[in-house]
Amino acid sequence: MTVTIDEPIELFRSWLKEAEDAEPINPNAMTLATVDAEGRPSARMVLLKDVDEKGFVFYTNLASRKADDLGVNLNAALCFYWKTLAKQVRVEGAVAPVSDVEADEYFASRAKLSQLGAWASKQSQPLEGRMALEKRVARYTAKFNIGTVPRPEFWSGFRIAPIRIEFWKEEAFRLHDRTVYLRDGEGWTTEKLYP
Numbered sequence: 247m248t249v250t251i252d253e254p255i256e257l258f259r260s261w262l263k264e265a266e267d268a269e270p271i272n273p274n275a276m277t278l279a280t281v282d283a284e285g286r287p288s289a290r291m292v293l294l295k296d297v298d299e300k301g302f303v304f305y306t307n308l309a310s311r312k313a314d315d316l317g318v319n320l321n322a323a324l325c326f327y328w329k330t331l332a333k334q335v336r337v338e339g340a341v342a343p344v345s346d347v348e349a350d351e352y353f354a355s356r357a358k359l360s361q362l363g364a365w366a367s368k369q370s371q372p373l374e375g376r377m378a379l380e381k382r383v384a385r386y387t388a389k390f391n392i393g394t395v396p397r398p399e400f401w402s403g404f405r406i407a408p409i410r411i412e413f414w415k416e417e418a419f420r421l422h423d424r425t426v427y428l429r430d431g432e433g434w435t436t437e438k439l440y441p
């Protein structure tokens with residue numbers, strides 16, 4: 247069955263809204279899976295910061311392990327699981343960087359301490375000890391003491407343009423309900439899958 251461009255995104259939004267009402271912490275948390283140059287996958291949690299027909303956006307350090315992976319292989323997967331809803335959403339697609347304007351806007355909306363944390367963290371690099379991190383936080387706190395904190399060049403966002411989105415809902419006796427949407431030109435086709 248072919249459906250409109252916004253159907254799976256609208257459905258995702260309605261599930262996320264349910265999760266926001268039900269989950270006590272980070273309903274926008276998602277597992278991000280990437281693949282390195284040797285074809286080895288790795289996964290970690292990140293926070294969804296925007297979603298629309300163009301895709302799913304998260305922000306990170308551009309020198310991190312995940313960003314290195316995405317530099318050699320644009321393909322990524324996301325997985326949401328909301329325990330309180332017994333629902334899972336899986337997303338697959340290729341990433342593209344968000345625009346500088348978009349990243350600047352989001353960075354400006356963050357708490358100042360989070361902005362300073364972004365400057366201080368050499369994410370995914372070896373850390374000699376907690377003191378080294380605290381020294382860097384102090385250094386950037388002093389540097390940006392007055393006025394706004396600019397976005398570091400090494401910190402931005404990625405958007406995963408989905409080509410496959412699967413909605414999973416727990417049902418009795420493990421006869422779960424699975425609906426998959428596959429990107430098809432300007433729209434989507436959808437079908438049910440055995441659990």
Ligand SMILES: Cc1cc2nc3c(=O)[nH]c(=O)nc-3n(C[C@H](O)[C@H](O)[C@H](O)COP(=O)(O)O)c2cc1C
Nearest residue numbers: 272275290291292293305306307310311312313370
């Ligand atoms: C709930 C949760 C949310 C997180 N959100 C982010 C995020 O939005 N961006 C990010 O860079 N790291 C986030 N992290 C930290 C990552 O899981 C990970 O430790 C970090 O990004 C380094 O990953 P990497 O070395 O694979 O690049 C989050 C961790 C948790 C547990």
